[in-house]
Amino acid sequence: xxxxxxDKKDWAKGIEKSRxxxxxxxxxxxxxxxxxxxxxxxxxxDMDYYDSVMSAKSILFPQTEKMLCATLDESKKDHHIMKxxxxxxxxxxxxxxxxxxxxxxxxxxxxxxxxxYRDPYWCDAYEATTFVGLGIxxxxxFDFSTSTGTGPFGEEGLDVLLADLDDKYLAKxxxxxxxxxxxxxxxxxxxxxxxxxxxxxILRKEAEKNIASHIDTAKLKEKTILELHEAPFWDDIAxxxxxxxxxxxxxxxxxxxxxxxxxxQKDSVRLRIWDTCMSSLFTRHATGHNPRETKVQRVRQRFMxxxxxxxxxxxxxxxxxxxxxxxxxxxVNIDIREVCTTMNSYxxxx
Amino acid sequence: xxxxxxxxxxxxxxxxxxxKVDLVIGFKQGTIPMATSPHVARxxxxxxxxIWNNNCSINLTNYLTNRKEKIGIIAKGCDCRxxxxxxxxxxxxxxxxxxxxxxxxxxIDKTKVASFFNExxxxxxxxxxxxxxxxxxxxxxxxxxxxxxxxxMTCLHRNPVIYDDLAxxxxxxxxxxxxxxxxxxxxxxxADEKWNHFENLLKNCIRCYACRNACPLCYCPTCFxxxxxxxxxxxxxxxxxxxxxxxxxxYHCAGRCTDCGACVEAxxxxxxxxxxxxxxxxxxxxMFGWEAGLDQNKxxxxxxxxxxxxxxxxx
Amino acid sequence: MENPxxxxxxxxxxxxxxxxxxxxKTFKFVFLNPEDEDKFSYQAGQFAxxxxxxxxxxxxxxxxxxxxxGFVKFTVFKTGVVTAHLHNMKVGDIxxxxxxxxxxxxxxxxxxxxxxxxxGGFAFTTLRSSIIYMLDPANRSKFKNIDVVYGARSPGMxxxxxxxxxxxxxxxxxxxxxxxxxxxxxxxxxTGFVPTIVEQNAPKADEDTYAIICGPPIMIKFTQPxxxxxxxxxxxxxxSLENRMKCGIGMCGRCNIGKExxxxxxxxxxxxxxxxxPKEY
Numbered sequence: 001x002x003x004x005x006x007d008k009k010d011w012a013k014g015i016e017k018s019r020x021x022x023x024x025x026x027x028x029x030x031x032x033x034x035x036x037x038x039x040x041x042x043x044x045x046d047m048d049y050y051d052s053v054m055s056a057k058s059i060l061f062p063q064t065e066k067m068l069c070a071t072l073d074e075s076k077k078d079h080h081i082m083k084x085x086x087x088x089x090x091x092x093x094x095x096x097x098x099x100x101x102x103x104x105x106x107x108x109x110x111x112x113x114x115x116x117y118r119d120p121y122w123c124d125a126y127e128a129t130t131f132v133g134l135g136i137x138x139x140x141x142f143d144f145s146t147s148t149g150t151g152p153f154g155e156e157g158l159d160v161l162l163a164d165l166d167d168k169y170l171a172k173x174x175x176x177x178x179x180x181x182x183x184x185x186x187x188x189x190x191x192x193x194x195x196x197x198x199x200x201x202i203l204r205k206e207a208e209k210n211i212a213s214h215i216d217t218a219k220l221k222e223k224t225i226l227e228l229h230e231a232p233f234w235d236d237i238a239x240x241x242x243x244x245x246x247x248x249x250x251x252x253x254x255x256x257x258x259x260x261x262x263x264x265q266k267d268s269v270r271l272r273i274w275d276t277c278m279s280s281l282f283t284r285h286a287t288g289h290n291p292r293e294t295k296v297q298r299v300r301q302r303f304m305x306x307x308x309x310x311x312x313x314x315x316x317x318x319x320x321x322x323x324x325x326x327x328x329x330x331x332v333n334i335d336i337r338e339v340c341t342t343m344n345s346y347x348x349x350x
Numbered sequence: 351x352x353x354x355x356x357x358x359x360x361x362x363x364x365x366x367x368x369x370k371v372d373l374v375i376g377f378k379q380g381t382i383p384m385a386t387s388p389h390v391a392r393x394x395x396x397x398x399x400x401i402w403n404n405n406c407s408i409n410l411t412n413y414l415t416n417r418k419e420k421i422g423i424i425a426k427g428c429d430c431r432x433x434x435x436x437x438x439x440x441x442x443x444x445x446x447x448x449x450x451x452x453x454x455x456x457x458i459d460k461t462k463v464a465s466f467f468n469e470x471x472x473x474x475x476x477x478x479x480x481x482x483x484x485x486x487x488x489x490x491x492x493x494x495x496x497x498x499x500x501x502x503m504t505c506l507h508r509n510p511v512i513y514d515d516l517a518x519x520x521x522x523x524x525x526x527x528x529x530x531x532x533x534x535x536x537x538x539x540x541a542d543e544k545w546n547h548f549e550n551l552l553k554n555c556i557r558c559y560a561c562r563n564a565c566p567l568c569y570c571p572t573c574f575x576x577x578x579x580x581x582x583x584x585x586x587x588x589x590x591x592x593x594x595x596x597x598x599x600x601y602h603c604a605g606r607c608t609d610c611g612a613c614v615e616a617x618x619x620x621x622x623x624x625x626x627x628x629x630x631x632x633x634x635x636x637m638f639g640w641e642a643g644l645d646q647n648k649x650x651x652x653x654x655x656x657x658x659x660x661x662x663x664x665x
Numbered sequence: 666m667e668n669p670x671x672x673x674x675x676x677x678x679x680x681x682x683x684x685x686x687x688x689x690k691t692f693k694f695v696f697l698n699p700e701d702e703d704k705f706s707y708q709a710g711q712f713a714x715x716x717x718x719x720x721x722x723x724x725x726x727x728x729x730x731x732x733x734x735g736f737v738k739f740t741v742f743k744t745g746v747v748t749a750h751l752h753n754m755k756v757g758d759i760x761x762x763x764x765x766x767x768x769x770x771x772x773x774x775x776x777x778x779x780x781x782x783x784x785g786g787f788a789f790t791t792l793r794s795s796i797i798y799m800l801d802p803a804n805r806s807k808f809k810n811i812d813v814v815y816g817a818r819s820p821g822m823x824x825x826x827x828x829x830x831x832x833x834x835x836x837x838x839x840x841x842x843x844x845x846x847x848x849x850x851x852x853x854x855x856t857g858f859v860p861t862i863v864e865q866n867a868p869k870a871d872e873d874t875y876a877i878i879c880g881p882p883i884m885i886k887f888t889q890p891x892x893x894x895x896x897x898x899x900x901x902x903x904x905s906l907e908n909r910m911k912c913g914i915g916m917c918g919r920c921n922i923g924k925e926x927x928x929x930x931x932x933x934x935x936x937x938x939x940x941x942x943p944k945e946y
Binding site: 111256262277286 | 668669670671672674697716717718719720721722744745748758759760761882907908909911912914915916917918919920921922923924929941942943945946
Binding site for chain 1: 390412413469471472486556557558559563564576584585587618619620
């Protein structure tokens, strides 16, 4: 494995150089807090950010994205024939992404890149993107990512993992994509492999020690879907829920979407737009019949999807990376850690 | 605040024990610093989970709409006014309710608290009129008056307007010199400045509808943004669609909004959506002398015809 | 791999009013690019997204049969935004079709078996596709007895009436057509609800008999006990479900029943499978 040392004095210059080949994305602060956004012009990623309400998923999966377009002008030869919208898939890099957010992208991949179908919008964006992660030296109180198979220095889904060593970054180059990006930045000062790895191990252990929040998921697998679905605790969990979409939109692993057509004059577009299982519209049939009419059913769907259906379907753990965003942003503090504990420890009474 | 908590538990437990109500709706301690969670108690034991502190900002009236049971509810001044509005609009009957009123000296603004630190908050406690906040590497004692929620700073009705019991003695109402200074500031902007102000205000809206869903008055069975036949508004991030949602929602609350601030409290993006509702509150006050939710026997201004209406077109 | 969201362009070749109340119309589509017809190779029981640019998409069961070439047919009930728009379209209009989508009735498993087809109302479309497929001279010998119970509110609400009456005359298929009620004194078929007609006319189950049910939830609910009474086991009852869908390819997340996605893992499930999942349909 290759390690590179980056003096923080050289950081800005290197990042600027990468702009020749990459569109950059990263954390920036505005009046509403930190957001992961496109880094226009000379804006640098704010590497001191400690949380971002929204995850990095929107870089591959924008909240609103044009999928197809068609002209409705019947004087045109190709009227009413849909074509793929033009989307720029030139190289892009997300700098400063959290390890758990990169892991989340791997989980969402399971949905969009399947044996039967390949979602070209997600997959093409994914292939175009280099993920430059930043290890979390001081995990916040909401971080329970060590319980979800990632942790503050998790590497899954990343091309480069950076460790912040005060005056410099130590970069662990994990993939070829990562190597290409480091070259574009002209970050070339190699560090000793053994020493660097040892340093990473120390940082990781130290950071993991600071994670105070844990969940136990070990017993979810052995329970049946129906057992959990019919369990008596859902009314209590759902009582305070106001059925907004916050938890699903801030979640880095929630991928559900709506498809909507819009027309402006003679031009039609087909959009894909984030959707939320918290909305009753999500499942309402045209006849008015709704399989998940009540909020209890919808709250149950969200947690069952994350903590049971996904687990059973892919056998890749739960659909949660422990970022704690939903815990923090929920207006009524419905806490997935508590729900997980309730589900995990549930024993059906005969 | 501990006194409030004890009194709320005591009153709630007694109501449930004496079967005066089927359930009591209040707050329980949240799982993270500065969080509380709406909680329903159906037994005296469950009432022991109730708490009261400076983070009980969400409006519990939201959980009353169309309920059929006999309900005990914990309510601050602004919440009580919202209950009055609910009664006026036939969403709940006064007879169904046992209101445990909470005279309130204001709730705190989490965003203001967060702005004191460059780290996540790890612990929160209250000592008299100040707040002790810890982060991983810092600790601060902040005066409550410096971190009050904006709607609490201009509140004229801290005491419950209707109640059956009180959780504490009534508090002194505030003297506010210019109740709508915030609105005036926007009114005085040029057209371009206003445009930029609102564009900037909504630029991070993710359309999660937390503002709408946290608002007790947003109880329409199908909100206009969810209507599909015809579909009035696009569902994406187009700025016009985002604005349409916020403007229409605000208008729909005109003369009804009690400025409880639940919309702002619920917003994950910290958008001050009160910029919209406040303007309509100001207009209601200036044009009709109306403050919502003060009297359950009075019809709201947009609900009545008056021969001395200041506008000509209606005559 | 191709973009699974991109519909094949088609032209409306024919529109037929399918029921007396005009709430259903049958649309016949021809592919603008003949090679798309090969790509759209389907099995009886599958569905497709009818795709109208600027309006939206709607998942509809394929009513034509794989043995019918040169066109595809869909019978559409006017209920929402897209179907209402479609009902106002004309022959010659251009739109799109995306598919075929979902699984199909388990034709391999049904070989050398008796098949009982039970349908109600306008959920007869993929069943029509299936019957045409089974009756095709190349296929009929693969199946043993074929029974069909099909009911609608009134004679005028039966879909594909001419075909039904044709099949009624054949001796290689047992038709049990029924209506809830009629004032037509010449009505020569059954009167009564589907569950009752099933109980009275469907064959008793042995190991080699399978039932395929497609219909409104209420009909399915009341037909199940009739079949159980006739000895059908859970794995012998095959059902086609409907749920709200958008993508049709298992990605948008709304049509799930438990971990199964109705659009991709279904729409066809056995009762045995459905009984393992939350009944959110």
